[in-house]
Amino acid sequence: MAVFLYNSLTRKKETFEPLKNNLVRFYSCGPTVYSYQHIGNLRTYVFNDILKRTLLFNGYEVKHVMNYTDVGHLSSDADTGEDRMEKAAQKEHKSAQDIAAFYAEIFEKDCVKLNIMPPDIICRATQYIKEQIEMVQVLEEKGFTYRTSDGIYFDTSKVEDYGQMGQIDEEGLEAGKRVDIGEKKRKTDFALWKLSEKPGLRQQEWNSPWGIGFPGWHTECCVMSSKHLGKQFDIHTGGEDHITVHHPNEIAQAEAAFGVKPWVRFWLHGAFLLFKGEKVSKSKGGLYTISELEEMGFAPLAFRYLCLNTHYKKQLHFSLNVLEGAANALNRLHNLILEYGADPGDQKTKSEKKYSNEFRDAINDDLNMPRALSVLWSVLRDKDLDGPAKRNLALKFDQVLGLGLENLQEKKQDAPEDVLKLVEEREKARKDKNFARADAIRDELLKLGYSVNDTSQGPKLKMQNSKLKTQN
RNA sequence: GGCGCGGUACCCAAGUGGCUAAGGGAGAGGUCUGCAAAACCUCGAUUCGUCGGUUCGAAUCCGACCCGCGCCUCCA
Missing domain, CATH: 1.10.10 (Arc Repressor Mutant, subunit A)
Incomplete structure (x- = not known):
């Protein structure tokens, strides 16, 4: 049974197959750890998780790498503005390192609460500075760069199909109108290495062949993925906002530096979570964290259920109302599983096989979790299956759904x-x-x-x- | 301005050419219960934003229009 995935690169649903045997090499763009991750950010990591669990369910081995951006992500993609890590450090009177460690830890705890399987390897941009410099040198040698007074830039005109994934039409970009492009030759060119304005002021800066400075944001993913997954790998994911800037830039420089094409076979992007009719940006604030939902009495897994109830490519309109619906459904699910009890009979009936196939078809059809949930509910309603059989199937499905069905226990004895x-x-x-x-x-x-x-x-x-x- | 997505019941949401338009939540009625809760059963769209077209047949394809949203600033 094949897995079908929608590939942003070709804009089509394609049959997935790993490049190498049974091993899926998978890189997901992680958070910039300068602040709390709100539930909108977290939705993307739930999406990564169901992708990974679906691959595992199908018998693939998965090597999953994720980064933490802890330097060089500027407050503007026009390559101007402040470094967000530096800015947060100043604001909170802490070192950039401490900021990164603090928010990374909270993020990891939230992921545990959401039953998100940890990546096999987590890497931080600041630990790969040397490799990033080397990559820029390679690009320089191959003639893909130019220098301005504030840094080294990638020359996108040297790449024939730059921005293919984002359908970028340079003339149509509004960037030039709204943002000063500085000394860049083109709107689409991007920083590979930024020079510190006045060395000594930044907390995070390093020596390089071009002077003291710090790496541009897009380089880290290329360097860290190739280090752990090789110069060509299977899947790269991120939020839908990366389709137009971050990922085209990664592709351009990786293919230029590594001389491979395609650098990554499958690109998948998770849609945003919207609140009150629009996207929530960190600058505007106002979207909940998992802890805040918990304080309101919602189980974190209720949020996971909510994510599963909408296809990952469709924007999810969040409200407490809708979350409550998910919480009720999850509650009912938990009650049912508890009632069924353990002790699985081992004989497989025809309908069990039928449901297993339906479930697999759903998840393998571009991760159609809403449909998968529907199969689960059909199982629970089926009069011809006994309790243990239902529980068995539910637990099997939960390997992908991750709704915590396995470890359910009556909570009572710990009452005061x-x-x-x-x-x-x-x-x-x-x-x-x-x-x-x-x-x-x-x-x-x-x-x-x-x-x-x-x-x-x-x-x-x-x-x-x-x-x-x-x-x- | 360029690129893209979506409009399916009170709410969320699958379905993208053909059996009765999945599923969940909420609601209504019933079984059970001292009463509740939980669980179970039953009932909810002759209709898929609007108007045209293609077709034996469309929520699904084509065209126009209306509405909402995203990316091209920050952000997943």
Whole structure:
């Protein structure tokens, strides 16, 4: 069964096959670690994760590399403006290194909460300065660069099909109108090495053949990916904003430096998450972090469910309303799985095979998770399957969905003493048919954050997820 | 201005030429329950932004128009 993926490079859905045997070499553009990652950023990493899990599900081996940008990402793609790491360091009175470490750690914790599998290798731009300089030297030797007073630039006119992926028509670019292109020859040219204006002021600067300075943003991905994945590899991903600037620039310089074409076979891009009808930019602020959602009583995996419910290439209109819907669905899913219990019977029925195939077809069709979820719900509704069989299938599907079905456990025993005491008291009241008292205790427990459900096996205590009633 | 995406029920969202237009959430009714909760059952679009066209047949293809959004500044 083949995996079909939409390739931004060809703008078509193509059959995926690795270049080398069974190994998929996969690079994803990571965050610039100068601030918190909001749920919009995180959506992209959920997308990376389902791609990776789908490949693993299909029996491929995956080598996944991701970077942290911790230098040189300027506040403008016109190659002007401040270095965002430097700016954040100044603002928070910390070293750039500390800023990077601090926000990287938070990002990693958020990924764990979202069940995002960690990359095999994480690399930081500042640890590959030497290699970046070497790459610029290669480009210089091959005649792809020119020098201005503030740095070394890549000459995009030397590349025949520059910007193919972004369908860039240089005449049509508005950049020249809105942004000073400085001494660049063309709007599309980009910095490979920026010289420090006054050496000694920046926290992060290095010596180079051209003078003290720092690397341009686009070089790091080429250098780090080739170091760990080779000079040609299978998949490169990122957010949809990279289709027009960052990735065309990477392609141009990598193909120029390495002499390979295509440098990367498949380019996949995740669509943005929108809030209140528009995209949320960090500069405007105002989009939630995972921690903030947790404070509102939402489980992080509810957000993952929400991401899965929309195809990755389609923009997702986020609201607390919609998140609550996802939280309810996930809750129900968890309840069902808990009810089914373990103990799998091993005989495979016909319908189990049918559902497995349907699921695989869905995920292999350009990661169609909404359809995959639909298959899951069909399984849970099927009258001909018993509990353990349903649970079995659900757990299998969850290898890709990552909704935490495997480690579900009743959460009850860790309730505080006084809560347990109230539950006991309530049971006594119920036995005495003192239902008024029993109901009063139930209300009391609810205020303490616990709900009690009476079942044939006695009362079940549940931590109450304070769910927001509708806002937005 | 250049490039691109989308408009499917109260909400989110699959489906891109042909069986009854997936699925989830919310809602309504019912079973169970001392009452709840959970679970289960039943009911929700003769219709897919609008208007034309192609076709035996279109939500799906073509054209025009209306609306919303993204990238080309920051950002995933």
